[in-house]
Amino acid sequence: MTTELDERKGARSNPGPFPVLDVVSLSKTYPGQVALADAALRLMPGEVHALVGQNGSGKSTLIKLLGGYVKADHGAKVAFGSTPVDLWSLERDARRRIRIVHQDLGLVPSLSTVENLGLGRGYDTDFAGRIRWRAEVRRAQDLLLAFGLAPDVRRPVALLSAAERAAVAIVRALQDWDFDRPGLLVLDEPTASLNRGEVDALFREVRRIAERGAAVLFVSHMLDEVLELADRVTVLRDGRVVAAGEAAKGLDERRLVELIVGRSVAEMYPGTDHVVGRPVLEAEMLYGVSLRGVSLKVHEREVLGVAGLVGSGREEIAGALFGATPRFVGKVMVDKHKVFCTPRDSIRAGVGYVPADRKTEGLDVQERLHEHILLPRLGPLRGRIRLNHRAARKEAAEWAERLDVQPLKLERKMEKFSGGNQQKAVLARWMRTAPRVLLLDEPTQGVDVGAKASIYRQIRDAAAEGMAVLVASSDAEELVHLCDRVLVFRSGSVAIELRGNTLTEERLVAETLGATSHRKNMRVGREPINVKVIRDDADLPGEVEKAVVDVAPLEQHDTKPVGRFGRLVRSVTDRWKTRK
Amino acid sequence: MRINEKTGEVTHRSTLKKNKITRRHRVVNERIERTKKVDSRFDARRSPIKWKTFHPRNIGVVYLYGLIWVVFMLWVPDTWLTWLTHRSVLNQNAILVVVAIGLLVPLSAGVFDLSIAGTISASAVMAAWGMVEQGWSIPVAILASLAVGVVVGTLNGFLVVKIRIDSFIATLATSSILTAFAVWRSNNRSILGFPDAFKSLSTQFAFGLNKTVLYALVLGFVLWFVFEHTAVGRYLFATGGAREAARLAGVQTDRYVWGSLVTSAVFASMAGVLLASQFGSTQAQSGAPYLLPAFAAAFLGATQFKDRFNVWGAVLAVFVLQSGVKGLQLAGVGTTWIESLFFGIALLVAVGFSSFRKRVYGGQRRWWRREESGPEFFLGKLLGWGRVKGDQSKQNAQEWWFDPEDTEGHHIKPT
Numbered sequence: 001m002t003t004e005l006d007e008r009k010g011a012r013s014n015p016g017p018f019p020v021l022d023v024v025s026l027s028k029t030y031p032g033q034v035a036l037a038d039a040a041l042r043l044m045p046g047e048v049h050a051l052v053g054q055n056g057s058g059k060s061t062l063i064k065l066l067g068g069y070v071k072a073d074h075g076a077k078v079a080f081g082s083t084p085v086d087l088w089s090l091e092r093d094a095r096r097r098i099r100i101v102h103q104d105l106g107l108v109p110s111l112s113t114v115e116n117l118g119l120g121r122g123y124d125t126d127f128a129g130r131i132r133w134r135a136e137v138r139r140a141q142d143l144l145l146a147f148g149l150a151p152d153v154r155r156p157v158a159l160l161s162a163a164e165r166a167a168v169a170i171v172r173a174l175q176d177w178d179f180d181r182p183g184l185l186v187l188d189e190p191t192a193s194l195n196r197g198e199v200d201a202l203f204r205e206v207r208r209i210a211e212r213g214a215a216v217l218f219v220s221h222m223l224d225e226v227l228e229l230a231d232r233v234t235v236l237r238d239g240r241v242v243a244a245g246e247a248a249k250g251l252d253e254r255r256l257v258e259l260i261v262g263r264s265v266a267e268m269y270p271g272t273d274h275v276v277g278r279p280v281l282e283a284e285m286l287y288g289v290s291l292r293g294v295s296l297k298v299h300e301r302e303v304l305g306v307a308g309l310v311g312s313g314r315e316e317i318a319g320a321l322f323g324a325t326p327r328f329v330g331k332v333m334v335d336k337h338k339v340f341c342t343p344r345d346s347i348r349a350g351v352g353y354v355p356a357d358r359k360t361e362g363l364d365v366q367e368r369l370h371e372h373i374l375l376p377r378l379g380p381l382r383g384r385i386r387l388n389h390r391a392a393r394k395e396a397a398e399w400a401e402r403l404d405v406q407p408l409k410l411e412r413k414m415e416k417f418s419g420g421n422q423q424k425a426v427l428a429r430w431m432r433t434a435p436r437v438l439l440l441d442e443p444t445q446g447v448d449v450g451a452k453a454s455i456y457r458q459i460r461d462a463a464a465e466g467m468a469v470l471v472a473s474s475d476a477e478e479l480v481h482l483c484d485r486v487l488v489f490r491s492g493s494v495a496i497e498l499r500g501n502t503l504t505e506e507r508l509v510a511e512t513l514g515a516t517s518h519r520k521n522m523r524v525g526r527e528p529i530n531v532k533v534i535r536d537d538a539d540l541p542g543e544v545e546k547a548v549v550d551v552a553p554l555e556q557h558d559t560k561p562v563g564r565f566g567r568l569v570r571s572v573t574d575r576w577k578t579r580k
Numbered sequence: 581m582r583i584n585e586k587t588g589e590v591t592h593r594s595t596l597k598k599n600k601i602t603r604r605h606r607v608v609n610e611r612i613e614r615t616k617k618v619d620s621r622f623d624a625r626r627s628p629i630k631w632k633t634f635h636p637r638n639i640g641v642v643y644l645y646g647l648i649w650v651v652f653m654l655w656v657p658d659t660w661l662t663w664l665t666h667r668s669v670l671n672q673n674a675i676l677v678v679v680a681i682g683l684l685v686p687l688s689a690g691v692f693d694l695s696i697a698g699t700i701s702a703s704a705v706m707a708a709w710g711m712v713e714q715g716w717s718i719p720v721a722i723l724a725s726l727a728v729g730v731v732v733g734t735l736n737g738f739l740v741v742k743i744r745i746d747s748f749i750a751t752l753a754t755s756s757i758l759t760a761f762a763v764w765r766s767n768n769r770s771i772l773g774f775p776d777a778f779k780s781l782s783t784q785f786a787f788g789l790n791k792t793v794l795y796a797l798v799l800g801f802v803l804w805f806v807f808e809h810t811a812v813g814r815y816l817f818a819t820g821g822a823r824e825a826a827r828l829a830g831v832q833t834d835r836y837v838w839g840s841l842v843t844s845a846v847f848a849s850m851a852g853v854l855l856a857s858q859f860g861s862t863q864a865q866s867g868a869p870y871l872l873p874a875f876a877a878a879f880l881g882a883t884q885f886k887d888r889f890n891v892w893g894a895v896l897a898v899f900v901l902q903s904g905v906k907g908l909q910l911a912g913v914g915t916t917w918i919e920s921l922f923f924g925i926a927l928l929v930a931v932g933f934s935s936f937r938k939r940v941y942g943g944q945r946r947w948w949r950r951e952e953s954g955p956e957f958f959l960g961k962l963l964g965w966g967r968v969k970g971d972q973s974k975q976n977a978q979e980w981w982f983d984p985e986d987t988e989g990h991h992i993k994p995t
Contacts, residue, residue: 322828324827324828343827343828343829343830344830344832347829347830348830353828355828360822360824360825361822361824361825361828362825362828363822363825364818364821364822364825364826365821365822366821366822366887366888367817367818367821371814371817371818374814375814375815375818375826375829375831376829376830378811378814378815379811381811382811385809386805386809386810387809387810387811387814389809413887429829
């Protein structure tokens with residue numbers, strides 16, 4: 001205590017500027033899991049501070065705490081400006097000075113840009129209470145022009161491009177910024193959907209704000225952008241701060257990756273040494289919403305991992321292989337037999353799919369445990385005229401017990417189980433269908449540690465018995481220890497395959513983040529890509545007859561027609577594109 | 581005698597014999613094991629009686645019926661305690677039951693069907709128009725009016741599944757079109773003069789009960805079987821619960837939605853035929869009064885017995901609510917609005933009972949659920965007991981933060 005006091009006295013003799021936000025100690029514990037342990041973060045005025053870390057390292061928890069969406073553990077020590085505050089119950093005025101742009105942007109898609117900008121702030125009205133639409137529109141246009149964008153601000157936000165939407169969200173956070181008092185701007189992965197020109201415009205704007213005395217907290221996976229923009233970097237790992245406010249000048253990408261990764265191997269992963277069999281699932285030249293020609297094979301007794309950033313196709317691949325989301329081009333074969341792009345056909349062919357979004361796609365929260373487990377395969381339980389309830393319940397109980405669902409109550413509704421047990425039940429459902437291939441999308445998302453270990457064991461056991469497993473995950477540690485091979489996705493296609501000695505956590509994260517260099521080189525209006533499409537009737541895997549198809553260059557925002565007529569054309573083409 | 585080689589312990593023969601596990605022991609042990617297993621883990625052969633079943637939250641309508649019985653037994657004992665009263669409730673509402681249980685199918689598949697009233701009118705008018713004005717034979721007329729149901733259901737399904745119009749709007753629109761059809765065919769007048777053979781479809785058969793009651797029970801039994809004992813029922817409920825999750829589990833959700841709409845329309849047109857036969861006349865608006873009671877019965881029924889739509893819940897809901905209305909009529913309350921009032925209040929009370937105390941898992945933080953707004957908080961404030969959590973953390977921050985000597989308020993992070 002005395003040392004603290006001394007230090008403070010020392011500080012008083014040499015008073016620097018106040019930090020805008022000084023987080024001295026902030027922790028957050030969720031049941032069964034420490035999300036953030038004693039985090040420290042000091043944001044000085046005029047500083048762009050980057051926050052980096054792997055998925056699940058506590059970045060989003062920290063942002064939620066700053067925004068007051070969740071309550072910190074007891075004993076948090078945080079100062080905003082010159083006063084200690086409780087982030088959970090911040091005064092309205094102080095709350096307004098912390099502006100957060102979330103990753104999902106938080107726009108109302110059906111409202112126009114002007115209406116979205118007015119949502120938190122209110123509108124400019126005349127004496128009769130009528131909104132001065134013309135003034136509002138002009139204001140919105142001016143704000144967006146700072147980003148070099150001139151979208152039609154009266155169109156619903158849903159019809160804008162991803163970059164325009166991101167700009168609207170940022171503009172909304174920045175409007176009415178009061179530079180006289182300390183303020184904090186938090187940008188959570190703002191550049192994920194922007195191209196290089198827009199990123200430059202955003203950085204210019206961010207710098208301008210910082211120069212006028214605000215603090216900016218910049219969260220990103222793109223390490224080159226972090227080093228380009230930020231003055232200081234804080235690295236989180238496993239909910240702990242590993243590097244607090246290091247000057248960005250002394251860092252390079254290599255060092256940053258080292259800081260982000262590098263942790264001891266947990267004991268929870270079972271061994272992975274066994275013989276891999278022949279290919280079971282084969283996919284050729286898959287094109288989807290974000291997939292750009294993916295070919296892969298999953299073998300018997302193999303766990304194949306898929307890594308990649310958001311938007312790289314990692315989230316889509318499992319669903320596309322199963323037929324949950326459409327495949328535009330390409331074919332999927334199970335045991336050399338072609339499978340149509342419907343869940344039903346995939347299930348018949350012996351494919352199981354555990355979706356990432358458990359609450360809406362994985363299960364129905366209102367159904368009972370035994371109903372949930374039995375749903376995909378009721379055929380064998382049919383008696384002569386009715387379902388054999390006794391056999392059904394017995395089978396459901398056996399599978400729930402095998403997957404260790406706690407508590408084992410067959411009549412319990414799915415919503416009452418914890419996340420881990422829900423996931424075990426989903427896994428039980430698919431294991432019961434005895435699939436040849438099991439596709440898992442984020443199998444341990446929102447799952448506590450105990451359940452995680454159990455799920456990993458089940459996956460390995462299933463693979464050992466001859467199943468082919470594909471795991472798409474944003475958790476590098478999980479992939480490295482669970483999988484035999486990992487495919488790294490970048491911009492919709494397989495960038496590299498890691499296996500054996502090359503499959504390390506550092507390498508995986510570095511390859512995943514390699515997307516940055518790719519974007520730097522991205523040019524507007526690129527040449528047509530030559531795509532080799534293997535004809536369906538070709539005899540595989542012998543001599544393959546290949547047809548070459550020209551695929552049009554990807555739509556670029558900057559190449560769109562402008563002007564009044566151009567807007568008209570664009571509104572028509574955009575509507576056509578977004579048509580369901 | 582046995583000697584343990586490592587420890588040198590000696591166990592005598594008599595002890596060995598005493599501890600020997602015989603076959604009888606094994607059998608008994610196995611039996612105990614088996615019962616344990618069944619009791620604790622597997623629900624398959626659990627004892628059938630659960631006291632939760634009799635809780636008003638689960639069977640509120642039954643208690644409501646008891647209350648109605650007691651009240652009217654004391655109020656109008658002469659008329660209430662006769663078979664005539666109760667059988668007339670059954671006879672008058674059998675058609676409503678047919679409509680309501682038909683409606684359960686699309687509701688459990690997660691779509692609304694507002695066109696049932698229109699379908700009833702249209703198919704009743706179709707049968708009447710065919711028999712009276714076109715001179716069709718009775719089976720042909722009935723088939724024609726059932727065909728109306730099939731066509732309407734198919735159209736609804738097409739609009740909802742293929743065109744992807746919201747079911748509420750699509751069926752509202754078809755309902756309006758059907759009303760137009762009925763008015764056009766009947767020239768907006770009552771159609772009278774059915775053959776007697778057609779009227780005999782809904783004459784009495786036993787105990788003074790109409791045949792319509794029999795039809796309703798048979799249809800109810802069939803639907804109950806489908807809902808509870810077949811795979812189709814499971815798929816329907818899965819579709820209604822989470823359409824996307826069901827699709828990913830291999831359920832052909834579009835087919836089930838479409839099929840459910842066809843089913844409800846066919847049930848409605850059966851109700852239309854029975855309606856024409858029972859009243860002996862038909863007009864364009866005859867189906868309209870069935871729409872809201874059918875929905876009320878379906879939703880009230882969904883709170884009974886199970887947490888989802890079920891046939892017997894709906895049937896019982898119709899019977900109990902209409903019994904109450906009948907009792908009020910018998911008591912000669914005289915005013916016409918008292919029935920609607922009773923209907924509304926009974927519905928609110930019965931549904932409210934089952935949903936009021938239902939715990940929302942991970943529910944939202946409302947002001948009345950916060951600990952700061954609990955009674956002990958206000959009492960504590962008044963009497964000055966202790967400190968509330970929120971205050972405490974602020975206090976803690978202050979204590980830690982401020983050094984009284986530090987007049988400028990600068991602070992530094994402890995290492």
